[in-house]
Amino acid sequence: MRALVVMPTYNESENLAKMIPALREAVPEADLLIVDDSSPDGTAQVVQGFMENDDAVHLLSRPAKSGLGGAYREGFRWGIDHGYDALVEMDADFSHDPEQLPSLLAAAAGGAGLVIGSRYVAGGTIPKWSWQRTMLSKGGNLYSSALLGLNVKDATAGFRVYSPEALGLIGYQEVTLDGYGFQVEMTYRARRAGVKILEVPISFVDREVGESKMSGSIVVEALVMVTRRGIGRLFGR
Ligand SMILES: Nc1nc2c(ncn2[C@@H]2O[C@H](COP(=O)(O)OP(=O)(O)OP(=O)(O)O)[C@@H](O)[C@H]2O)c(=O)[nH]1
């Protein structure tokens, strides 16, 4: 299986300096595509430094910060065009542990079209979250899963593996949401298209360096989408 890790970045130079070697060591057989939105902190230069001695590292530069969803759409497109047969979604901020990627890839190799690194299946953990934050995230997931019939415990998770066939069935290029909304919509479309979905437990940690790019509007966007789709689904549309 030829795997490509698609990693969107905005101002992650400090994290990437450690993430690229960590990934190359944990999963040497996987290639890496950083999709950077012209980060002012020199993220692209860090990637270019690694590219000088490592053919497995690639960079896709976009002219301006334009959201996580678009970064994944362009990254997936690049990976499919280059013949990869597993496309990984992963954050650069060490929330997703490179050492856990092999277990996700094993599930993909076993035939799942969508593998979700899940915080809410048995064995999944979030060591540092307060109970309030955990409840909010779990609640959002319960709401989405119930309304959309996802039957997935962690539909907002962003540590995933897709097969190119699954991405085709999903119609990923039509998913224009960002952040959580992107993840939930991709899951919904996968379920509706009959893609085999498997959740694998992960341990999720908060970023230690760099700034979060998530905003309230991204949460609202996701909630509105789920509610709209849920109502449409209930009334048979
Ligand atoms: N290319 C690109 N990458 C982005 C954009 N927004 C976020 N990212 C990257 O997407 C990944 C996840 O973003 P985070 O800000 O950590 O979002 P999060 O993990 O949902 O939220 P936190 O809990 O704050 O970490 C990181 O690698 C970011 O650098 C964007 O607009 N463009």
Ligand SMILES: [Mg+2]
């Ligand atoms: Mg993060």
